[in-house]
Amino acid sequence: MAHKTIVGVLLANLLLQLQIVLANVPAVIVFGDSSVDTGNNNQIPTVVKSNFEPYGRDYYGGQPTGRFSNGRVFTDFISEAFGIKLTMPAYLDPAHNMTDKATGVCFASAGTGYDNATSDVLSVIPLWKQLEYYKNYRQELKDYLGQEKAETVLREAFYVISLGTNDFLENYYAVPGRSSEYSVEEYRYFLAGIAGGFIKILYGLGARKISLGGLPPMGCLPLERTRNLFFGGGCIEEYNNVAKEFNAQMQGLVSKLNDQLSGIQLLFSDPYDILLQMIQNPKSFGFTNARESCCGTGYFEMGYTCDKNNPFTCPDANKYIFWDAFHPTERTNSIVADHLVKTNLSGFLVP
Numbered sequence: 044m045a046h047k048t049i050v051g052v053l054l055a056n057l058l059l060q061l062q063i064v065l066a067n068v069p070a071v072i073v074f075g076d077s078s079v080d081t082g083n084n085n086q087i088p089t090v091v092k093s094n095f096e097p098y099g100r101d102y103y104g105g106q107p108t109g110r111f112s113n114g115r116v117f118t119d120f121i122s123e124a125f126g127i128k129l130t131m132p133a134y135l136d137p138a139h140n141m142t143d144k145a146t147g148v149c150f151a152s153a154g155t156g157y158d159n160a161t162s163d164v165l166s167v168i169p170l171w172k173q174l175e176y177y178k179n180y181r182q183e184l185k186d187y188l189g190q191e192k193a194e195t196v197l198r199e200a201f202y203v204i205s206l207g208t209n210d211f212l213e214n215y216y217a218v219p220g221r222s223s224e225y226s227v228e229e230y231r232y233f234l235a236g237i238a239g240g241f242i243k244i245l246y247g248l249g250a251r252k253i254s255l256g257g258l259p260p261m262g263c264l265p266l267e268r269t270r271n272l273f274f275g276g277g278c279i280e281e282y283n284n285v286a287k288e289f290n291a292q293m294q295g296l297v298s299k300l301n302d303q304l305s306g307i308q309l310l311f312s313d314p315y316d317i318l319l320q321m322i323q324n325p326k327s328f329g330f331t332n333a334r335e336s337c338c339g340t341g342y343f344e345m346g347y348t349c350d351k352n353n354p355f356t357c358p359d360a361n362k363y364i365f366w367d368a369f370h371p372t373e374r375t376n377s378i379v380a381d382h383l384v385k386t387n388l389s390g391f392l393v394p
């Protein structure tokens with residue numbers, strides 16, 4: 044009996060806390076790249092697409108949506124953790140109306156970066172354009188909810204910014220241009236300048252709870268390890284170091300802006316350590332493979348080369364850290380999101 048009472052009290056406390064969190068975060072609003080794109084690229088002319096099988100194999104109804112995974116992406120899990128909804132609608136998707144979008148929306152575009160030159164490489168939606176869409180959304184939300192209610196939602200929403208990998212791997216190290224203009228250190232400063240400017244604009248428009256995402260250990264993405272195959276197929280340390288330095292700089296930016304902008308709750312959300320732990324010790328997380336991805340041979344397939352007829356595609360993506368040669372499986376996304384929620388979000392959001 045006593046036990047039941049204690050459990051009851053604990054449960055009531057937990058529910059109370061969840062209600063506080065819920066009351067605090069009425070919507071999740073997302074900017075970024077393929078780590079969080081939930082289907083915007085389906086609506087634009089680019090080769091960076093994933094709205095075909097076997098993408099979405101483990102999504103609701105086994106449906107390919109334009110997410111670069113077998114199932115949900117990181118921000119879907121964040122939205123779920125706030126008790127809002129299980130999936131984030133893509134802003135450009137005509138299947139979603141304002142009822143769906145009023146509790147959160149995604150402006151992200153696979154293949155994009157902070158740098159305009161990155162989004163130009165594969166003709167995807169640049170960050171500045173995502174901001175234009177966000178401004179349109181603000182007006183649409185005001186028309187739908189009324190001025191006052193919309194402003195509350197926009198102020199209390201949780202904003203996620205998740206990009207940067209493509210600036211290095213699709214642009215700086217892949218095509219001529221930026222690498223002849225900037226040293227990698229200068230390029231990092233250039234990108235951080237854009238990130239800082241972007242956060243200030245969001246803040247100026249009324250956003251307060253913002254998560255700035257760090258880079259993954261990008262030298263360990265299967266595609267990069269394949270480049271390294273001749274030297275044993277290990278992670279490319281140079282790229283991992285670039286990611287670490289970039290993250291340290293972003294962490295510094297976050298501290299600075301938290302001091303500068305009164306009332307902001309800016310969070311640096313760093314996936315680096317948890318992902319590296321998973322990659323170095325897959326078994327302890329229940330994975331059997333950290334080197335190859337599930338799709339195809341696991342060495343290079345992504346986008347159109349991740350083909351549903353490829354006989355090598357693995358039967359159980361839950362055993363793999365990576366779904367295609369550049370993107371995590373749903374299970375990895377869920378572990379990373381869970382880690383963020385546990386280490387940061389609860390303390391960060393409950394007043």
Ligand SMILES: *[C@@H]1O[C@H](CO)[C@@H](O)[C@H](O)[C@H]1NC(C)=O
Binds near residue numbers: 140141143
């Ligand atoms: C949006 O669509 C849902 C069904 O998907 C419907 O119930 C709702 O009334 C629609 N809202 C508007 C504003 O059209």
Ligand SMILES: *[C@@H]1O[C@H](CO)[C@@H](O)[C@H](O)[C@H]1NC(C)=O
Binds near residue numbers: 171
């Ligand atoms: C990116 O392009 C937009 C639109 O042309 C422009 O307003 C912005 O200043 C550019 N950003 C940088 C960092 O050059």
Ligand SMILES: *[C@@H]1O[C@H](CO)[C@@H](O)[C@H](O)[C@H]1NC(C)=O
Binds near residue numbers: 309310311386390391
């Ligand atoms: C988030 O968690 C990291 C450790 O993972 C910690 O260093 C950082 O201070 C936390 N930030 C907030 C705002 O809680």
